[in-house]
Amino acid sequence: MSASQPSRHPWTVFLGRRGARLLLSLAVVVTASFAMIRLIPGDPVRAALGVDASPGLVAARRHDLGLDTPFLSQYRHYLHGLLHGDLGTSLVTGAPVAELVRTRLPATLEIAVLAFLTALTVALPGGLLAAVRTRDGRRPRTELVFTAVTAGLTGVPDFVLAAGLTALLAVGLQLLPVAGAAGAESLILPVVALALAPTAVLLRIVRVEALKVLNEDYLRTARSKRLSSARRYLRHAAPNMASAALTVAGSLLPALIAGTVLVEKVFAWPGIGSAMAQSVVAQDYPVVQAMVLVLGTTVLLAGLLVDVLLTLLDPRSAIREM
Numbered sequence: 001m002s003a004s005q006p007s008r009h010p011w012t013v014f015l016g017r018r019g020a021r022l023l024l025s026l027a028v029v030v031t032a033s034f035a036m037i038r039l040i041p042g043d044p045v046r047a048a049l050g051v052d053a054s055p056g057l058v059a060a061r062r063h064d065l066g067l068d069t070p071f072l073s074q075y076r077h078y079l080h081g082l083l084h085g086d087l088g089t090s091l092v093t094g095a096p097v098a099e100l101v102r103t104r105l106p107a108t109l110e111i112a113v114l115a116f117l118t119a120l121t122v123a124l125p126g127g128l129l130a131a132v133r134t135r136d137g138r139r140p141r142t143e144l145v146f147t148a149v150t151a152g153l154t155g156v157p158d159f160v161l162a163a164g165l166t167a168l169l170a171v172g173l174q175l176l177p178v179a180g181a182a183g184a185e186s187l188i189l190p191v192v193a194l195a196l197a198p199t200a201v202l203l204r205i206v207r208v209e210a211l212k213v214l215n216e217d218y219l220r221t222a223r224s225k226r227l228s229s230a231r232r233y234l235r236h237a238a239p240n241m242a243s244a245a246l247t248v249a250g251s252l253l254p255a256l257i258a259g260t261v262l263v264e265k266v267f268a269w270p271g272i273g274s275a276m277a278q279s280v281v282a283q284d285y286p287v288v289q290a291m292v293l294v295l296g297t298t299v300l301l302a303g304l305l306v307d308v309l310l311t312l313l314d315p316r317s318a319i320r321e322m
Contacts, residue, residue, distance in 0.1 A: 014311060022304055029296035034078050036292065037285040038071065045091060065089060065286070087293070088286040092279075097290040100275060105294060107181060108260050108271030112298075114187065115194035115256060116249065122199050124245055127206025134207075135214055146207070153200035158259040162193035162266040179268035190267045194259055198252045202245055209244045243310055250306030254299045261295075 045061050046053065062068050065088070066077050081088065087097040134143040153161075166189060170178040177186045264273035272291050279287035 011311075018304055018307055022300055025300050026297065029293060029300065030079070030082065031075075033289050033293040033296070034075055037289045038074070049091065061091065065091075087290040090284055090287050092282050092284045092287075097287050100287065101272070101290060101294055104270060104272045104275050107269060108257075108264065108273060109298070111187065111190045111194060111263070111269065111271065112257050112260055114191045115198070116253065118191060118195040119198040119202055119252075119256075120245065120249055122195075123202030123206050124241070126199075127203045127245075128210045128241065130203065130207045131210030131214060135211055146203075150200040150204050153196050154204075156197065157262075158193055158197065159262040159266055161196050162190070162263050165189050165193055166266065179266075181270055186267075190263050190269050193263050193266070194256060197259075198249070198256055201252060202248060205248045206241055206245050209241045213240050246306060246310055250303060250310070253302045253306065257295055257299050257302070 045058050045065070045067065049058060049061065059068075066074055069077070078088075080086075085098055087101060089095070090097060090100070130142075130146050133139055134146070166178060169175050170189065176188055177183075180186055260271060261273035261276055263269070264271045265277045268274065272294060276288055276291035276295075279285075279291065
């Protein structure tokens, strides 16, 4: 920053740039969700109403949805509707999509947030413990098992994990509900299915970062002062790994939120994902369009929140924005 320029607070610059980036990304998501239904080959109204629907009914529904107007006019109407909370109308039921989103979104956020927090809660201490146990080539068998298990969990798709957990814990052992949202117990399987792969990735990253931190001079100094292991690791090592772990966790958020679509379908969870899957089968494209928009916006807002948390952990990053 040159001397002739007025001084700007680092947080002002940081929030301004992140806000501008968010708005640009939202514009892309909105445009993509709008274009999606218009670029699908064929007539989405005819596909939704069925081949037996009369031409008059199809024409009336296209008119109600504004699909018989020029492309730019439809786009302006779509933006105007979004600004007023109108996400469109279902082709199948004729009900406002906004009402469906209002009732379904909390359930999706519930399992997504719990899965994200579960991954962080398990990976931070777990990765640190793995690093402490295997540093300097100690316990090679433990390291081999850790690497094999985390690599295996990382490579298994969410819906396969969901099906496996259902078969083992719900059908086989009958310890948990098979599907639906009927209390706290019904949260366990979808949250675990969503959290396993991100947890495995974070465990590997945290272990690598912890191995670096454990070799830093300030840790050696802490050991020379005969500080307890708990104090060395929790007070000195853990905070220095938090930024890296949160950065990686933030990059995993899009995949985690996208994974809710299949996981909700497996467990009949009443969220955005299961509604989207049902709408794809029914070819109810306005609902699919709205769900894509909502999920995309959720990912962007979650990413912004992670950026803010990272800056709170390391305020120097806000200064580097200058």
